[in-house]
Amino acid sequence: MARTEERHLLVRLGGALLGVLALPGWTLAAPDRPIALVLPVGALYTVACLVAIPSVMERRPALRLPVCAGLLAAGWVILVWLGPQNPWVLLYALVVIAAMLPLFWVLALTGVTMLGLLVWGAATGDAFARVPDLIMIASVTAVVGLLASLVETNAELRRAREQVAELATARERERVARDLHDILGHSLTTVAVKAGLARRVLDKGGDPEMASTQIGEVEELARRALDDVRATIDDYREVRLSVELSNAAEALRSVGVDADLPRAVDDLDPALRSAFGYVLRETVTNVVRHAHADRVRVRLGRDHIEITDDGDGHPEGRFGNGLSGLSERMRAVDGRLSTGPGLLDGDREGFTVYAYGGRAGGSR
Structure with a gap:
C-alpha cells in the first residue's frame, strides 16, 4: 500500500509540473481565443487527466476504459475549439490511456486518434504539415506505454519474489x-x-x-535427544555452498559484475561444502566491495574451489582478517587456502583465490 501511495504522489507531482510547464503553450494555442478562457480550460483539462491516473489505476479495466474515452473525447472537443493546429492537446488523454489501459486498447484508441487527425488534416488541406505533430504524439504515447509496461513488469517481479520467499520460508518450516x-x-x-x-x-x-535403572535409561535417552537437537541446529547454522552460489549470483548481478558460476555442487565432497561456502562468501564480498571487477569466474572440483576476478589484483588490506579466518576454516578440513594473480582472458591482472581440502591441490 505504501508503494502504491508513493507512486500516486509521484504521478501527481510529475503531472503538476508538466501542467505548469504547458501553460505557456495554452496561452499561444489560439491567439483568436480569449486567454482568460483558454487558460482555465487548459488547467481543468490538465487536472482531470492528472487526477484520473491515481483515482482509477487500482480499479478494474472495465472502469478505466470509459474514463479514458471520456478524457479523449474532451480533448477532441477542446481541439476542435482551439483549431487543428493544436493536436498536442490530445497527448494529455493519450498519455493517460497509455498508462492505464491494456495494450490492445492503447493501440486501438491511439490508432483511431491518429486516423482522425489525418482525415481532418486532409479535409483542411494541411495533412503533410500535421505529420511531424503526429509523429511526436505517437512517439510520446509509445514511450509512456513502455514505461508503464516496465513499471507493471517490475511490480509483478516484486510480487513473484515475495511469493518465492514465502514458499521458501514455508518449505524451511516444514x-x-x-x-x-x-x-x-x-x-x-x-x-x-x-x-x-x-x-x-x-x-x-x-x-x-x-x-532406578529405568530412570537412568530415561536420563541417557534425554541426553542423546538433546545432543541430536544441538547437532541439527548447528547444521541449520552451517553455511551451505548451494545457497552461497545463489547469493553470489545476486550480489554480483546487483553491482553489474558478469558471473560465471557452476550450476550444481553434487560432485563436490560433502565434507568440504560448508568450508567452501565460507570461502565463496568472503571472496565475493571483497570483489563487490573492493575489486572493481567486471567479471568473476568460479570453478568447482570434487575437492577444490577456484574464484578468479579481473579486478584490481591484490591490493593491501583487501581481505583483512577475513583471509586468516578462511585459512583456519580450510585447516579444519585438512585443506589450505592460497591467493595470487589471475587472468580472465583479458589484459587486466586480476586475483585468484584457490582452496582445497584433504590431500587435493598438491600439484598446484
Missing part, C-alpha cells in the same frame, strides 16, 4: 518440523514409556533398583 519430528519423536516416545514404567514400579512398591 523441513524443521520434519527433522524435529524425526529426531525427537522416537526418543520422547521411549522416554515416556520408560518413565511410565518406572512410575508404575514405584507406585506398586516394586523393586527400587529396577525403577
Whole structure:
C-alpha cells in the first residue's frame, strides 16, 4: 500500500509540473481565443487527466476504459475549439490511456486518434504539415506505454519474489518440523514409556533398583535427544555452498559484475561444502566491495574451489582478517587456502583465490 501511495504522489507531482510547464503553450494555442478562457480550460483539462491516473489505476479495466474515452473525447472537443493546429492537446488523454489501459486498447484508441487527425488534416488541406505533430504524439504515447509496461513488469517481479520467499520460508518450516519430528519423536516416545514404567514400579512398591535403572535409561535417552537437537541446529547454522552460489549470483548481478558460476555442487565432497561456502562468501564480498571487477569466474572440483576476478589484483588490506579466518576454516578440513594473480582472458591482472581440502591441490 505504501508503494502504491508513493507512486500516486509521484504521478501527481510529475503531472503538476508538466501542467505548469504547458501553460505557456495554452496561452499561444489560439491567439483568436480569449486567454482568460483558454487558460482555465487548459488547467481543468490538465487536472482531470492528472487526477484520473491515481483515482482509477487500482480499479478494474472495465472502469478505466470509459474514463479514458471520456478524457479523449474532451480533448477532441477542446481541439476542435482551439483549431487543428493544436493536436498536442490530445497527448494529455493519450498519455493517460497509455498508462492505464491494456495494450490492445492503447493501440486501438491511439490508432483511431491518429486516423482522425489525418482525415481532418486532409479535409483542411494541411495533412503533410500535421505529420511531424503526429509523429511526436505517437512517439510520446509509445514511450509512456513502455514505461508503464516496465513499471507493471517490475511490480509483478516484486510480487513473484515475495511469493518465492514465502514458499521458501514455508518449505524451511516444514523441513524443521520434519527433522524435529524425526529426531525427537522416537526418543520422547521411549522416554515416556520408560518413565511410565518406572512410575508404575514405584507406585506398586516394586523393586527400587529396577525403577532406578529405568530412570537412568530415561536420563541417557534425554541426553542423546538433546545432543541430536544441538547437532541439527548447528547444521541449520552451517553455511551451505548451494545457497552461497545463489547469493553470489545476486550480489554480483546487483553491482553489474558478469558471473560465471557452476550450476550444481553434487560432485563436490560433502565434507568440504560448508568450508567452501565460507570461502565463496568472503571472496565475493571483497570483489563487490573492493575489486572493481567486471567479471568473476568460479570453478568447482570434487575437492577444490577456484574464484578468479579481473579486478584490481591484490591490493593491501583487501581481505583483512577475513583471509586468516578462511585459512583456519580450510585447516579444519585438512585443506589450505592460497591467493595470487589471475587472468580472465583479458589484459587486466586480476586475483585468484584457490582452496582445497584433504590431500587435493598438491600439484598446484
